[in-house]
Amino acid sequence: MHFKPHSYQEYAIDKIIELPAVGLFMDMGMGKTVSTLTAVLELLFDYFEVSKVLVIAPLRVADTTWTDEVDKWEHLSELKVAKVLGTQDERIKALGAKADIYVINRENVSWLVERYKARWPFDMVVVDELSSFKSPKSKRFKDLKKVLPYIKRIVGLTGTPAPNSLLDLWPQLYLLDRGERLGKTLTSYREKYFLPDKRNQHIVYTYKLKPFADEDIHKQIGDICISLSADDYLELPERIDNIIKVKLPEKVMKQYKEFEKEQLLELQxxxxxxxxxxxxxxxxxxxxxxxxxxxxxxxxxxxxxKLEALSELVDTGQPLLVFYNFKHDYECLMSAFKNPRTLKTSQDIKDWNEGKIQLLLAHPASVGHGLNLQAGGNIIIWYGLTWSLELYQQANARLYRQGQKNNVIIHHLVAEGTVDEHVMEVLQTKDKGQQGLLQAVKAMI
Structure with a gap:
């Protein structure tokens, strides 16, 4: 397929080539992968700036998305990609293959760093879903931090840079600039921009921004972080968010309130x-x-x-992508409906996109990044809600993305008078904070 980049993609490509370190905060479905690969192609063969590129991505994305994109676009055909996945022997074999780009899942970053240490061979690193490195305590962050001095160029890709609060931003920016803009430590960043909020004596549970701190943070990172919103550059179909209120039986609500108050429930x-x-x-x-x-x-x-509410939607006969939360939800849904499918293989993705699946069950963590499912349907149902804004947004973006032909309807099954209602409020509150960050560093082309 011939690649004719949108103006925002041209801008992103230019920035990746221009800046040694760049955070590309692009909405889901805007073509982060093809834009990055195009820039990598030029850096490899036109500018001779880099020679060996590492891509760190979620497992499913590492296994399919990057190679699929190379196969899809004509101009990328000369790129050779090796997938450093599977058993240790398979990973070692892939590292020994002659390739331009080596793709590894983020769970094996520590193994890779330990293997090479000071002999780190990758002069360019692309972190797909940079927000998955938002915890400075995680081993993957600490280990990747060790090899930053050996990395000549680094690109961080995400659509959700601050899924919970602007505190999430520090580790991600540190990977890009080694503390130049937001400080060398999380403690110094927190002391400069935040105040203790909820606490129990000396233990602080949450922090809140100091007055005007968000503006200062946005200003500090604006030279290397580019935010591109789908609302500004893409003509997407309408997204319709719908809350379906589910009334629980009176007896159940009594049990619910009892457990909420006493933290003890006698059942059967x-x-x-x-x-x-x-x-x-x-x-x-x-x-x-x-x-x-x-x-x-x-x-x-x-x-x-909730099962009855979902049954009414299933009876319409339209393709439905249903997100569940708990294992027992999955088992219940599998037994309640005829021929439901789950995403396990690339064939499942193909069947869904070809309209061969009417009811597709998925946990939001399993489809959170990189999967293109927009061809198979336009209706999402949240059977069980998630607290994670990142998972919520990424999951919705499997259908609401570039290439979707129909209005996307997102149903939320919300049990009245329960914690479901609070989860919806929290997701909306977090979203406002994140949108403030994205708006502040938005690149107006």
Whole structure:
């Protein structure tokens, strides 16, 4: 296929070539991968700036997306890609292959760093979904940090740079500039821009921005971080967000309120307890969906209110992409409907996009990045909600992206009077904070 870049893609390509370090905050579906590969092609064969490129990506993306994009576009045909995946022997063999780009899943970053150490051979690194390095305590962050001095060029790609708060930004920027803009440590960054918020004596649980701190942060990173929004550059079909309120049976609501208050529920002769607030919330989410695990890991069915609401949508006969939260949700959905499918192989993706699947079940973490599913349908149903804004946005972007021909309808099954309602509020609140960051560093072409 011939590649005719949009103006925003040309801008992104130019910036990757121009800047040794760049954070490309592009909405899902805007062609981050092909833009990056085009820039890499030029840096390899026109500018001779780099010789060996490493791409770090989520496993499914590493396995399919980067090679698929090279195969798809004519101008990328001379690029050779090696997938450093699988067993250790398979990874070692792939590293020994003659290639331009080596793609590895992020879980094996530490293994790769340990293997090479000071002999690090990759002069350019692309981190696909940079936000997956948002924890400075993670081993993958600490290990990648060790080899930064050997990296000549680095590109960070993400559509969700601050999925929870601007605190998430520091580790990602550190990988790009080694602390030049936001400080050498998370502590110094936090002290400069944040104030303690929720706390218990000396233990601080959350932080809030100091007045005007967000503006200063945006200003500091604006020279190497480029934000490109689909709303500004793409004519996407309309996205319709719909909340379907699900009323739980009176008896169930009584049990729900009892557990919420007492953190103890007697069910079918079994006591279900919750030791911490986090466990309570998790159990309440399970109850809202219709089933709950007891202390021994056994599943207890409580109601079918959400299942009945979903059945009405399934009866329309339209292709549906349904996101679930818990394993017992998945098992319930698999047994309740005829011939549901899950995404396990590339054939499943192909069948969905060819209209051969009516009901596709997926956990948001399994389809969060890079998969193109927009050809197979335009309706998403959130059977069980997620607290993660990043997973939520990325999952929705599997259908609401460039190439979608129809208006995208996103149904949220929300149990009235339950924690479901709070999850929706939290997602919306986090989204506002992230949009402030993206707006501030937006590149107006």
């Amino acid at each position: 002769g079994t006591d279900i307890t919750a030791a911490t607030a986090g466990v309570v919330v998790g159990k309440l989410l399970q109850m809202a969906n219709g089933q709950i695990y007891d202390d021994e890991g056994e599943v207890h069915k409580i109601h079918e209110a």
